[in-house]
Amino acid sequence: MTVTAAGMVLWLVVLWPLLLSIPALHSRLPWPRQLALLPVLVLFLLPTTTALKLPWLLFGSGLALSADLPWLLAMFIVVWWVAAAQFKIFAQGANSSRATTFFLLTLAGNLGTLLAADLVGFFVFATLMGYSFYGLMLAKDEAAAKNTARCYVVALIVGDLALFEALLLAAGASNNLQYAAVQQAMADSSTLPLYLAMVLAGFIVKAGLWPAHIWLTAALRTVSPLPRILLAAVPVAMAMLGTVRWLPVEMVTAATAGYVLQVLGALMLVSASVKWLRARVGAAGWSMLCLIGLFFFLFGHTLVQPSAWRSYAPFVSPYLAIMGIASCLLLLPSLRRNRAQAGDTLSAQTGHCLPERLLAWLSVLRRATVWSKLTVGTQANVTMLKNLGRALTASGGHKPVIPGGVWAFAVTVFVLLILLFAALAG
């Protein structure tokens, strides 16, 4: 396959669910949600250097594969396949077509965000994904989800505004808006502090990090099981991925921003635990919130000590992937409960949903996934501890990474315990 043809496949894979989202089309096809996912498998066959930039599209946007994408694509496939398989429980009758449209639009946005080769592409697809996810949250007409969706959309707008300002700063500093070029340009730019603030503000709100976690914890409690199992993989993981892709990590030292992130990350861990203890989120949600906190805690560390990024970088994709998959699978019981509550009305459609036996297997897989998440978490934590140790023992030019090494150690142990509890409770 030629480079251009492979690049066109990338675009087709994204455009396919977009096309299927037209009600007149998907209502005439069997299994439209599963059909939308099928072409994604082709991406695993393409070389990781595949890319296609379309100079006439928007400001010259493109899609590209990269070495870290297989992990994220694997998450994408697992999570969306589970969601597609469970869709019939989520929406039936008059709601089904509308929900399918939002489902496919969110899927297209999610996939585009993953594959976007530049900041504008990321922003465009993330916007599509974000607003479609809002529709998915509300597709079932549940009163409890409405307030949550309102919180979510406010977070989305505020986050998008901050990111739009960051985009303008990036475009002011660099004519090329591909990730690497922007990172390089911003590292040398006088507007870096503002850019950093805008990007972090935008993605913190979108990822639901403390104190912008309100929409996320509310979503874990009130929205339908289907959007709930997508929460970690869709809005949250993409915001965390955006943080890594947009910022010039390893190139700049931003101690203040790093400390702030570390504090927010730690507060997220505490906040999640409090919510868990007060039974406002279940173990699955608790684990997800903790992983968000941990991610930003570690990311803050890289802003304080850029060299640490080399140790963390290989873990980012697996970390996000396993967070998405684990949260999805941990939340599956809520879908099963939902299915049980649906009762007789669904019995005729059981064939369209996951069979009981498969659900049982998934339950086993879910436990296994939590443990594997723990494994990645462990690797990340060990790496962080090594870095902390180096920083604390260094003489001369090095400042301690965070005040008090004991506290840092405690946070790490705390996270490990959380993951352990989540695995057992799940």
Place this chain on the structure above:
Amino acid sequence: MNWDAAIPLLVVASSLLPGLVIFTLAEERVYLRTFLNLAGAVIKLGLVVWMIWGVYHQHHYEIRLALLPNLDLVLRAGPLALLFVTLSSLLWLVTTVYAVGYLEGSPHRSRFFGFFSLCVTSTVGVALAGNLITFLLFYELLTLSTYPLVVHRGTEEARRAGRSYLVYTMFGGGLLLLATVWLYTLTGTLEFTPQGFVQQVLATHRPALIVIFALFIAGLGVKAALVPLHGWLPKAMVAPAPVSALLHAVAVVKAGAFGIVRIVYDVFGVEAAAHLGVINPLAWLAAFTILYGSVRALSQNDLKRRLAFSTVSQVSYITLGVAIIGPIASIGGIVHLVHQGLMKITLFFCAGNLAETLGIHKISEMHGVGRRMPWTMTAFTIGAFGMIGAPPVAGFVSKWYLGLGALQAGQGWVVIVLALSSLLNAMYFLPILHAAWFRAPPDHWPAEHDFGHKETAWALLLPPVITAVIAVAVGLLASAPFSPLDWARLIAQREFYQP
């Protein structure tokens, strides 16, 4: 007179002649009237496409007709003129289709379509005007030809709105005339020139030029709905939906904004305007109007009034883009002339569809309307997201260039205004979308008309769908050749880089 010189005249005549014939037609000559309307619109669009091709290949389209001693009536197709003419011609075609469907069976259609054609003739004249006197003539003709459209329903409310419209716009026209005559006495010319023609008297008549600039802005600001001269616009919402679309997207408001662009670029020139110190106050006024319009829109329950205040806000983006001295912001302002037109006409078409099909006039009546009229509300959603500035709809491209241009010009406060404006736009558009898509529909709509299995008549449904698709296409294909953005770049290049 060669063929190239005749084309601008033919573009004007292609709507003028059908309009004059339509006035004489009896009410029942529906097919002939529709044929004349559509034939005129198609011919005009064809001629405009021809001129675009020609201008791209360095053809010069200009005609001069003696009007007064030393003052000619000049029609000239430069890049800026063509951008506006293309917009007007394209949207006139779709608005004509829409108006034919909208007014089916209603009285006084010959009068309506006659003035409708005259209105577009005037707009095209405004766009192609090669000097201030030609601009002024067509600008006033636009006022006179639009008034009967505003009062078309003949109700007391419509007449009141018409009076308000006439008072405001005639006052603006008076200021414009005063400024034009005064400028002519100082410079001895009124010919639009790239980078302006006032430099020769800049040193000697600085105070007079500042006053003249203010008079121009006040005169044009009425139609461009700059605060505090915007009062006529929300009142004029009593007019039928095709007229609202025409006022907001194709003709009147756009003529005002286009006039401001002409005054800054081709009468004063950006350098002279900056030297006079009049540009920053213009930017502040535009910024204030942007925020004021959005804030007022928040509290409107009447859908068309909310859209009207949205226009007050959005049209000032054009003025703001021009007032931020720099090529990139200028691109943003100029391209928004087209983008705002596409998005706003979509919204007004949809508002008209809701009123005609279900009798919906208020936002509080829109619960669940997305399920009853999915195509209309999809088009509305695209228009609304475009206004907010969400990608990839056209509005995103405008805001991108305005923001980037502001940063380039060192005017960071503009970015804050844009962000606030986007936030306010989201605050007054998203609740509409939420109500339409996610709330349960009522048992009965206010006044439902039966269109069989269709959501509404084809003539009403196709125009908003087409304009919504174009609004997405011009955003997505912004960097493609011949896109509005490409054209705006060409215009900005002419203004800022010509030696």
